[in-house]
Amino acid sequence: MVSRRSFLAAAGSVTAATALSPFTPFASTAAAAGVSLPVKLANNSGQDTVYAYISGSDSSGWPVFVSANGALNRLPNPSSPVTPIADYSIALGASGSAGVTVNLTDYVIGGRVWFSVGKKLQFFVNPGNPPGVVQPALVSSDPNWATNWTFCEFTFNSANLYANISYVDMVALPISMASTGSGGNQSVTPLPAGALASIASGLQAQHATDGAPWDRLVVTDSSGGVLRVMSPSHSPVDFGGYWDDYLNRVWSHYASTPLTINGQGSIGSYTGTVSGNAIVFSGLNTNGVPFTKPSAVDIFGCASGPLYNSGGDARGAIAARLAAALNRSSLLVSGGNNQPDGVTPSQYYQDPITNHYARLVHKYASIGYAFPYDDVGPTGSAPVDGHIQDGAPTSWSITLGAGASGGNPGGGGGVSAYNTIQAESYSAQNGTTTESCSDTGGGSDVGYISNGDWLKYSSVDFGSTSPSQFKARLASGAAAGVSGAIQVRIDSTGGTKIAEIDFANNGGWQNWQTIPANVVASVTGVHDVYLVFSGSSSDFTNVNWFTFTR
Structure with a gap:
């Protein structure tokens, strides 16, 4: 097992094997022979x-x-x-x-x-x-x-x-x-494209659901655009007793049910049950650090308290796999008493109390570790x-x-204008709210839209030929007489308007229709696209996705 731990630190030091005189300024080093x-x-x-x-x-x-x-x-x-x-x-x-x-x-x-x-x-x-x-x-x-x-x-x-x-x-x-x-x-x-905004939106929605400070992991710029989403191990706010209910259920379950953890490789398997306040694995030397209930910091960081990893020994291997199971909340699912081989990835993150950052990273990113021991998995798994x-x-x-x-058919930008761009993948917004969507494919849409609201989509690539049509997936349950316009503008909320759809009640807030509009101004290359909403001061539309066609 090789952990892909990151070495980011507030003042990360690089150690040297050789001692060089202090205060000596260094220029470039001599090139190594044959290295290129x-x-x-x-x-x-x-x-x-x-x-x-x-x-x-x-x-x-x-x-x-x-x-x-x-x-x-x-x-x-x-x-x-x-x-x-x-x-x-x-x-x-x-x-x-x-x-x-x-x-x-x-x-x-x-x-x-x-x-x-x-x-x-x-x-x-x-x-x-x-x-x-x-x-x-x-x-x-x-x-x-x-x-x-x-x-x-x-x-x-x-x-x-x-x-x-x-x-x-x-x-x-x-x-x-x-x-x-x-x-x-x-x-x-x-x-x-859009994954960063979707992960940020998902964490904000999770905060609204359980009150935990998932929203504090989202870092935005002065205009509300998402700069980055931090893992919970870097949370500026303590998650406190977030894991307490899940840990109580795990400890209660394994007071009478044996838990087997396969250390994999030459480590072998160890089986234990809860004794007192710790999981005790028969034959495992814990080096004086028992497997008691960890804190939120211990679980998210996988490196402290009872999840302290003592190195390439049996305790370290068992700690790594226990840390992974906790982050994935996979200890109480079917097969959870056999870690990690008894659980499939489809069973990860199913408990309401879980590492929702990791859940969302794996939902929207095809590759990439979301916590230090994310490489732990069933024997032979990719x-x-x-x-x-x-x-x-x-x-x-x-x-x-x-x-x-990246397979971008539009050309050199971040996302092709001719792909389906999910409304909730915006890079910045004003006045809107993301909500669950019942349209084909599920997911989320952007709603509660009224006059003055806008959505920004960064680095949309139109290629070398201008599109001829803009299409948007819209729904509305607005009151009689309430309507508005969806204006498509380039590079700013007041930039060149290239298309517009006027829209009103079409039978319900989840009654989805694909509405086309002609592109009225030529646009090529890479631009920020803004959907700018004007008209009624009351909510008049929901947006699920949009795209352009030639």
Whole structure:
């Protein structure tokens, strides 16, 4: 079992195996003989001001940043804490441009490729031997808090290139990856268009249902657009006794029913029952840390209290699988007494008390770990991580946005105008509410819409040919005499109007109809699309989805 733990921390330090004199400024390191890996950094986000950074450690463990020319710049050991580092940003071209290729001529260990939109990231360094790098953190006091940023993780050494996309810490801007080499052509698809907004909306709805602070995981910009969604392990608000009822039911059940956990590999299985206030597994040395009821922090983080992982031993393996079962609320389902082999993924997250962040990540993202031990599963099951691994890579590309593997038929933007765009996948909104939808396919629609409300959809790609028609799936149960217009505008709420539908009561708020309208102004390329609602001050329509046709 290999855990895809993220190493994001408020002041993450990189340790070194060699001691170098303090206060020594370092320039670039000498290139390693025979090392060459072209890394293409591309912007396909729909935004034209994007920066990339490559950080990590060199082969000695000293922290480095990679310049656009491929040089590894070793960070100096500063004389004072929180010293800003030099600007190693790599400016990318406009969305859809050729991108920038950085040729790595040395190995980078424990690395990250960062992207930021509209603004550069700020990194700092603390004194030490080696110095400690202060990376962007998921706390509101961090200077990068209001910046739109994301990252992927990688290691490039003499054994291989290993790179992955993880949602253990957060869901943010989508990244795709591709590589060539001895392992063939490999790719990792990005977060689907609209998924970030759907996860955010789902967490806000979950808060409305159970009162837990799921909504506090959603970070927005000044206009209400979703910047990122944090995992509950980074919650600014304590979840308190959120898990208490579920844990009480689990402890009561396993007071008389044996629980077997397969540590997998060479670890073997251990069986136990609740004794006193702890689950006691026969023959398992817990190193003095009994499996008592964990707190919310223990469950979401999978690394503290009774879920402390003592390393690559039996206790660590059992703790990892117990942590996974708790996050998935899979201990009381059919087969739940046999972990993890007795439970299928379709049984995960079925209890009202569960890790709803992980539930929603797996609902809307096809790959990616949502908590540290998300790789735990039935023996022989396929992993859910998104990674590439090659022993002899010849190229590696990382794209902010859909990327080449995103299958975007419209062209180079984040989402094709000619796909079905779900109304609830907006990137920002004013005055509307998401609600359950009874239309074919279920899901959610956007309702409670009246004059002055609007919905924004970022980076919609119309390609090189303008559409001829706009179609929207609408329903209305508005009172007699109440009507309004759905205006389609480009790049702002007051931007060019390219289509309009006038709509009134059609028989009910869930009586869905597909309504067409001609596109009256030519539009090509990538634009933000706004649905702007005008007319009655009372609610006049619901919207399920929309699309464009040529």
